[in-house]
Amino acid sequence: MDKIIVSFFGVVSILFTYWFFFMKRIDTVRAEGTVNILVDGGYKPDRISIPYGQTTKLVFKRKDSSACLEEVVLADFKVRKYLVLNEKTEIEINPTKKGEFDFSCGMGMFHGKLIVK
Amino acid sequence: MNKQTFAIKGMHCASCVYINEKALKAIPGVTEAVINLTNGKATLSSEAPIEGNKIIDAVKSVGYQAMIENNGTLDEKIKVEKAKELKDLRVKVTVSLFLGSLIVWGSFPGIMEVAPTLFKNYYFQFVLAAIVQFWAGYDLYKAAISSLRHRIANMDTLVVIGTTVAFLYSIFVTFFPKFFMNLKIEAMPYFDVSTVIIGLILLGRYLEAKAKAGTGEAIKKLIGLQAKTARVIRNNKEIDISIDEVVTGDLIRVRPGEKIPVDGVIIEGESAIDESMVTGESMPSSKYKGDTVIGATMNKSGSFVYKATKVGKDTLLAQIIKLVEEAQGSKAPIQRLADIISSYFVPIVIMLAISTFVGWYVFGSNPVFINAMLRSIAVLIIACPCAMGLATPTAIMVGTGIGAQHGILIKDAESLETAHKVNTIIFDKTGTLTNGKPEVTDVLLKSNIKDQISKIQIKNQEGLIQLAASIEKLSEHPLGEAIVKKAEKEKLQLIKVNRFKSLTGKGVEGVVNEKKVYVGRLLKSDSFADGENLKKQGKTVVYVYIEDKLSGLIAIADTIKESAKEAILTLNKMGIETAMITGDNAQTANAIAKQVGIRQENVFAEVMPEDKEKKVRELQSREQRFLFRTVAMVGDGINDAPALAAADVGIAMGSGTDVAIEAAGITLVNKNLMSVVSAIQLSKKTMKTIKLNLFWAFAYNVVLIPVAMIGWISPILASGAMAFSSISVVTNSLLLKKAKI
Numbered sequence: 001m002d003k004i005i006v007s008f009f010g011v012v013s014i015l016f017t018y019w020f021f022f023m024k025r026i027d028t029v030r031a032e033g034t035v036n037i038l039v040d041g042g043y044k045p046d047r048i049s050i051p052y053g054q055t056t057k058l059v060f061k062r063k064d065s066s067a068c069l070e071e072v073v074l075a076d077f078k079v080r081k082y083l084v085l086n087e088k089t090e091i092e093i094n095p096t097k098k099g100e101f102d103f104s105c106g107m108g109m110f111h112g113k114l115i116v117k
Numbered sequence: 118m119n120k121q122t123f124a125i126k127g128m129h130c131a132s133c134v135y136i137n138e139k140a141l142k143a144i145p146g147v148t149e150a151v152i153n154l155t156n157g158k159a160t161l162s163s164e165a166p167i168e169g170n171k172i173i174d175a176v177k178s179v180g181y182q183a184m185i186e187n188n189g190t191l192d193e194k195i196k197v198e199k200a201k202e203l204k205d206l207r208v209k210v211t212v213s214l215f216l217g218s219l220i221v222w223g224s225f226p227g228i229m230e231v232a233p234t235l236f237k238n239y240y241f242q243f244v245l246a247a248i249v250q251f252w253a254g255y256d257l258y259k260a261a262i263s264s265l266r267h268r269i270a271n272m273d274t275l276v277v278i279g280t281t282v283a284f285l286y287s288i289f290v291t292f293f294p295k296f297f298m299n300l301k302i303e304a305m306p307y308f309d310v311s312t313v314i315i316g317l318i319l320l321g322r323y324l325e326a327k328a329k330a331g332t333g334e335a336i337k338k339l340i341g342l343q344a345k346t347a348r349v350i351r352n353n354k355e356i357d358i359s360i361d362e363v364v365t366g367d368l369i370r371v372r373p374g375e376k377i378p379v380d381g382v383i384i385e386g387e388s389a390i391d392e393s394m395v396t397g398e399s400m401p402s403s404k405y406k407g408d409t410v411i412g413a414t415m416n417k418s419g420s421f422v423y424k425a426t427k428v429g430k431d432t433l434l435a436q437i438i439k440l441v442e443e444a445q446g447s448k449a450p451i452q453r454l455a456d457i458i459s460s461y462f463v464p465i466v467i468m469l470a471i472s473t474f475v476g477w478y479v480f481g482s483n484p485v486f487i488n489a490m491l492r493s494i495a496v497l498i499i500a501c502p503c504a505m506g507l508a509t510p511t512a513i514m515v516g517t518g519i520g521a522q523h524g525i526l527i528k529d530a531e532s533l534e535t536a537h538k539v540n541t542i543i544f545d546k547t548g549t550l551t552n553g554k555p556e557v558t559d560v561l562l563k564s565n566i567k568d569q570i571s572k573i574q575i576k577n578q579e580g581l582i583q584l585a586a587s588i589e590k591l592s593e594h595p596l597g598e599a600i601v602k603k604a605e606k607e608k609l610q611l612i613k614v615n616r617f618k619s620l621t622g623k624g625v626e627g628v629v630n631e632k633k634v635y636v637g638r639l640l641k642s643d644s645f646a647d648g649e650n651l652k653k654q655g656k657t658v659v660y661v662y663i664e665d666k667l668s669g670l671i672a673i674a675d676t677i678k679e680s681a682k683e684a685i686l687t688l689n690k691m692g693i694e695t696a697m698i699t700g701d702n703a704q705t706a707n708a709i710a711k712q713v714g715i716r717q718e719n720v721f722a723e724v725m726p727e728d729k730e731k732k733v734r735e736l737q738s739r740e741q742r743f744l745f746r747t748v749a750m751v752g753d754g755i756n757d758a759p760a761l762a763a764a765d766v767g768i769a770m771g772s773g774t775d776v777a778i779e780a781a782g783i784t785l786v787n788k789n790l791m792s793v794v795s796a797i798q799l800s801k802k803t804m805k806t807i808k809l810n811l812f813w814a815f816a817y818n819v820v821l822i823p824v825a826m827i828g829w830i831s832p833i834l835a836s837g838a839m840a841f842s843s844i845s846v847v848t849n850s851l852l853l854k855k856a857k858i
Contacts, residue, residue, distance in 0.1 A: 003478065003479045006474075006475055006478045006479065007475055007478075007479055010471050010472065010474065010475030011475075013471045014468045014471050014472065017464055017467050017468050017471070018464070018468065020268055020464075021268055021269070021270055021463075021464035022461075022464060024268040040263045041260060041261075041262070041263025041264035041265070041266055041267050041269065042263070042264050042266075042267030042269045043267075044267065046267070064259075064260060064263055065202075065256055065259070065260075066256060066259075066260035066273060067202065067322065067326060068260070068271060068272065068273075068503075073446060073448070073510075074446065075446065075447050075448035076448075077446075078443035078444070078446045078447045078529060079443075079446045080442070080445050080446030081446075082195050084191065084194045084195060084198060085198055087194075102456075104456070106506075106510065107459075107503060107506030107507055107510070108452070108455065108456045108459055108460075108505075108506040108510075109271045109272070109459060109460075109463075109502060109503075109506055110264070110269060110271070111460060
């Protein structure tokens with residue numbers, strides 16, 4: 001009997017894990033000019049729509065002391081920057097291509113997206 | 118007492134000092150302000166540090182500019198933060214491993230028998246484990262919880278789940294042993310598992326952080342190359358000023374053993390300059406009046422004055438730093454797969470751990486609960502997503518860094534990756550394979566010359582050069598310039614020329630020592646067999662006539678670079694096909710190709726500059742062993758820009774400060790063609806490191822996660838393996854520094 005219960009909870013937990021991590025709803029934040037991004041266990045907002053051909057200032061503020069998030073990488077814009085803890089770090093980008101561009105932490109564990117329209 | 122020192126821009130007299138000192142003293146909290154006019158530095162004394170913008174505003178209010186270094190403080194901040202992080206980790210690692218070992222001593226069969234009774238006490242173990250769990254593991258919890266809020270799972274999530282399960286189970290066993298005994302489970306806690314895992318994971322983090330600091334060293338070294346001050350001559354006075362205050366047009370004096378502050382052109386004096394730190398060229402280069410000097414290079418022997426032409430962010434060093442920083446921020450295509458996998462990795466591991474628990478609980482042997490728990494913890498702990506994330510970026514950082522130290526500038530990770538696949542390299546001829554400046558290569562006298570000379574003494578080749586150079590000095594032809602240069606090199610005195618005349622399409626003539634001398638094409642009726650031979654070698658031949666009699670010839674050609682032959686040979690040995698492209702005629706092109714060792718069928722002569730790009734594309738579409746070729750084009754970066762862009766990898770060769778860095782995927786800051794070989798080697802070695810790292814990171818997880826699921830590995834061993842895995846990846850990248858390129 002206990003084996004059936006464990007199996008049942010096991011399956012439910014796996015489904016829950018799948019739903020929790022892979023089926024989250026992502027909101028896109030539309031930004032113009034400046035956008036503040038909080039770095040704390042991830043990026044907030046992590047899906048940002050920015051205008052094409054205009055300079056947008058991304059202001060990162062890291063509140064998470066984990067070494068994983070200490071750097072932010074915007075590979076398509078060739079930026080790798082160290083984010084000083086509890087301070088604002090500004091990165092200016094001027095997208096010359098439309099599309100979706102990933103940004104991530106130094107080790108590629110945490111991700112965010114810039115959508116250039 | 119707090120002291121702050123900074124530069125003030127724009128001061129040039131004692132009254133400026135007075136005004137500024139007064140303004141600074143007026144800032145609340147400042148007890149003393151002293152300004153030194155000679156170095157332009159102000160020193161503030163205050164009870165507490167004064168904010169930068171207050172100082173800037175105070176100085177601005179009297180019309181000057183305070184140079185509070187923002188960059189310096191950012192670097193400082195990072196340094197302080199890193200040092201604190203390392204110290205913190207060190208303390209936590211020591212404490213948790215010490216407490217962990219006490220618990221292990223009190224609970225591990227074989228050694229627990231000789232342990233003090235206190236260590237065997239579960240309540241005592243609980244206290245020690247709780248310290249490790251919540252004090253040493255505090256950051257792990259914080260990071261895991263804040264990412265869970267974003268519905269993201271990472272390394273910390275796995276460690277936190279794994280250790281918390283072991284810790285909570287142990288608490289239950291300690292406080293409610295009867296419950297477990299009733300279930301016929303031995304009431305034994307696993308405090309050793311939770312503490313040792315946290316200790317080892319933190320140890321891994323500590324070593325990883327230390328090693329990772331080494332990957333970004335190159336950039337720090339480059340920044341450190343910058344000179345701090347410059348000795349400029351203003352109003353006939355030599356003053357030492359901060360490098361930020363140097364403007365273009367400033368005259369700067371550099372003495373032996375001093376660093377050259379910014380880029381410029383020598384206007385007085387000469388010296389040998391060690392440029393190795395910027396160009397990678399190991400031999401010091403001799404510089405004379407009119408030559409360019411590069412900022413941050415070292416003046417060896419002479420003293421000279423030069424005019425600053427590029428300052429601040431325009432200097433070559435500043436551009437190199439920017440380029441390396443950008444390259445380190447870019448991503449290699451090979452990383453994409455690792456990125457995709459690591460974004461799904463952790464949740465999948467959690468699901469696997471749950472399956473492991475269920476599997477062992479349902480099908481495993483007794484005690485099923487404990488076996489199932491320990492095995493699923495091992496799965497959570499052994500999984501190492503960090504190694505996958507670190508595999509490529511650390512190698513790219515080290516690779517681009519050592520490139521810069523050798524004068525090889527890589528624009529982005531993609532170029533570095535593509536370069537290792539290159540199997541065909543096209544070289545531009547003029548200025549790339551050759552020195553790009555015509556030089557006198559042969560001087561021949563006609564055998565019957567002695568009969569003709571009376572007043573003009575042509576005893577030997579030098580005499581002929583002297584005569585020709587005297588006349589050519591008055592022409593503006595590049596070939597003439599080569600002859601004049603030769604005369605200067607041989608230190609020959611030029612003779613006065615009368616009645617100079619330029620004969621369009623033929624040559625030049627004049628009267629020297631009352632004799633008519635003509636230098637130019639062969640005149641109709643004459644023939645000179647040696648001249649024809651020289652022409653076949655791709656050289657340009659000019660003939661010298663004295664009193665209308667053919668007296669000798671001078672052959673002029675663009676000479677090949679010393680490094681050309683060795684470079685082509687090495688590339689061919691590496692299995693890379695070499696080709697040459699030029700706008701010159703086929704005869705000259707073939708002659709040069711033969712000298713450097715490029716095969717005749719790979720010579721593309723008489724190609725107009727606008728067609729070079731087409732040739733590159735044509736070669737790309739030619740198959741080689743059923744695969745399309747990966748073509749690199751080596752050119753000067755200015756005239757060849759479209760061809761460089763069309764190639765899979767564009768390699769621009771420049772010299773000194775004129776280098777067009779933006780034009781190509783790889784820029785070589787020196788003229789040495791062996792740098793092309795080095796660039797390819799660097800790419801191959803970096804890619805080898807990346808591939809080994811990725812293989813290790815993937816194989817580790819693919820092999821060890823199932824091993825942990827089967828139950829062949831204990832949770833403690835799993836945490837050791839996991840810590841070792843990410844360190845080994847970073848260490849492997851650092852080994853790249855030792856690679857010979």
